Amino acid sequence: MLSLDFIRENPEAVRRAVADKHDAADVDRILALDSSRRSKLTEVEALKAERNAGSKEVGRLMKEKRDEAEKLKSRMKELGDKVAAIEKELAATQEELDGLLLRVPNVPDDSVPAGAGAEGNVEVRSWGQKPEFSFQPKAHWDIGEALGILDFPRATKISGHGFTVFKGLGARLERALIAYMLDLAAKAGYTEVAVPYLVNRASMTGTGQLPKLEEDMYKLAADELYLIPTAEVPVTNLHAGETLQAEALPLKYCCYSACFRREAGSYGKDTRGMIRVHQFDKVELVKIVREEDSPAEHEALTADAERVLQSLGLHYRTMLLCRGDLSFAAARCYDIEVWAPGQGRFLEVSSCSNFRDFQARRMGLKYKDGQSKPRFCHTLNGSGTALPRLVVALLETYQQADGSVLLPEPLRPYLGGLERIKS
RNA sequence: GGAGGGGUGCCCGAGCGGUCGAAGGGGCCGGUCUUGAAAACCGGUAGAGGUUUCGGCCUCUCGCGGGUUCGAAUCCCGCCCCCUCCGCCA
Structure with missing residues (x-):
């Protein structure tokens, strides 16, 4: 606000x-x-x-x-x-x-480029290269189903469209990636937290999902609780209403959670596979910082998220969002987009945002040093990273002619030394 | 889910409906004393909002929201949270 x-x-x-x-x-x-x-x-x-x-x-x-x-x-x-x-x-x-x-959006930072939508976003850097194949690369749904690690029909049977079942090494890969990314974040100085997936209205309002995006949320009417669309909500709200000591900042949290999104209004988009789903896993990075530190902390957080892709050898590009593509609460945001060969396009796996004091003001999150009056903290977050699209990129990038999928080196210890997934 | 107890300032803790934004203690900050420190003593120590001749002045806040009253931390109602016991359960 x-x-x-x-x-x-x-x-x-x-x-x-x-x-x-x-x-x-x-x-x-x-x-x-x-x-x-x-x-x-x-x-x-x-x-x-x-x-x-x-x-x-x-x-x-x-x-x-x-x-x-x-x-x-x-x-x-x-x-x-x-x-x-x-x-x-x-x-x-x-x-x-x-x-x-509560319905007025945050004002974009001066450094944010003009632009009306996604086409106005500016690529600030890219890493790696598009992998080349001696065969026609397949989409993850074909790879995954052939390997028996993804089961979309059964997910639809038990829940409906937009859900995924991971099986065998698929489920194991999911768990391995979560552990891997949390370990990476821990090394970068983030404190791991595990938080509720159901939050109250005040928390949803604090981070800015409510009141505007009510129709995008899963709500439990009987209890006035909402399923979190991202761990950003419970984690940032951890300190809602508190006045922190300036010396205690920055606070850096990483958090694995399931995320729930109704995706209202995006029916017919990305209908196949798990590029757009109602429930997915994600490791989130959250920072609570002093006002003067937020620009530098934003760059650092983005670098932390990028490291996930670099270490897994996945080609990506980092986009600075233009004014028109910036979300409601963000003042500045980098999208990290990973290359998915089977889709022939980049997929957003992380949005690293600086909200400045927008969320902090909503939730009453302040800090003070010495004699000065309390000031609102600045809050930031970014995925590090969202899992389904990461798995998509992984499967599609490392697929082999024989249908197997090679696993990047750093991930192998998390899968008991396994080098490749094959049927 | 049932029964009972409780939520007061940074912490502990007192508070017959009236001068209580709140005694007392602790902590913290500043000062006196001291070669230095401790002790002792003195002083200070919330937030939000409105207004301002920028000296202030005023309003609100004792879990949250309503009500009673000229006046509420104190009485009444609803809600939230914590604790104890019972029930249920992973």
Whole structure:
């Protein structure tokens, strides 16, 4: 969330961010509500001050058993009624304002390129090369089913479209990758956490999924709980409402979790295989940092995510998202896209975002050093990385003419020394 | 799920409906004393918001939300969380 001060002082920048992010937030309405809120507040606070003073006076008069007390009491009663009336209006104004404020997207950082959508994103670097094949590379669904490690029909049978069953070495590969990536993150100084997959509304609001993206979430209506779309939600909210000591920052967490996404509105897209699914595994990297450190920490986090792909020998490119492709809460974001030979295209396996103080303000996450006033932390996160698409890239990149799949060296210890998956 | 107990400032802990943003203790910061330190003593030690002639002034916050009252940390209602016992269960 943006501060009202910021919106008041930079209405043009906010309007531009709203437009560029293809959002519909009503900045003018917010400005109007803010001004009406403040005038009502000033009015009601003056009345309250008068009432507070009057009430003290009543107490004094009653102690002295003076009958002026009754007269003053009834005058204060009238004042109180007036206060209640204005407060009712104020509460309505405040409620509408809060609601609108939560729907204003973050303002992109100055370094973010202009652009309307994905085509405006800028490739900042790439690593490795597209592998060459002496045969026509197959798609992961063919490779996986032939090897008996992926079973889409049965996943559909038990849950529906958009779910995956991993079997045998497929399941083992999934587990190996999780362990491998967590170990990598631990080496980079991230503290591993394991967190709930069901979170309350406040947590979802804290990181910015709610109220805007309600229809993208799986919700358990009976309990007012949501299935997490990413570990970002529970992990970033770990410190919601806290004021941290500046010396304790940066906090770096890594977390494996299952992720649940309804993918509303993307029906008909990526329908085959496991490029777009309702449930997937992911290792997430989260940082809570000081304001002045967030740009450098963002670069470092992106490098940490890229290392996963480098160490597995997978070709990828890193894209700096343009203003139009930036998500609601992000101020700056790198997408890391891995090459999938069977698809003939790059797949996004990580979005490394700097939210600046946008999430921290929503969740009341602050830090303070010495005498200074508490300031909002900056929060960042990125996948390190999402599993299904990583497995897609792995299977499609390392597939052999005989249908087997070679395993990259660093992964082998996690699979009991196995060098290749074959049927 | 049932019964009971409880949620107060950085921590512990007190708080007849009135001058309580809150006693007392501890911690922390500053000072006095000291060659230095400890002890002792003195002082300070929340956040958010509004307003400001930038000295302040005002409002709100004692788990959260409502209510009663001239006035609520204190009374009433709902919710959340923690603890104990019982039940159930991996």
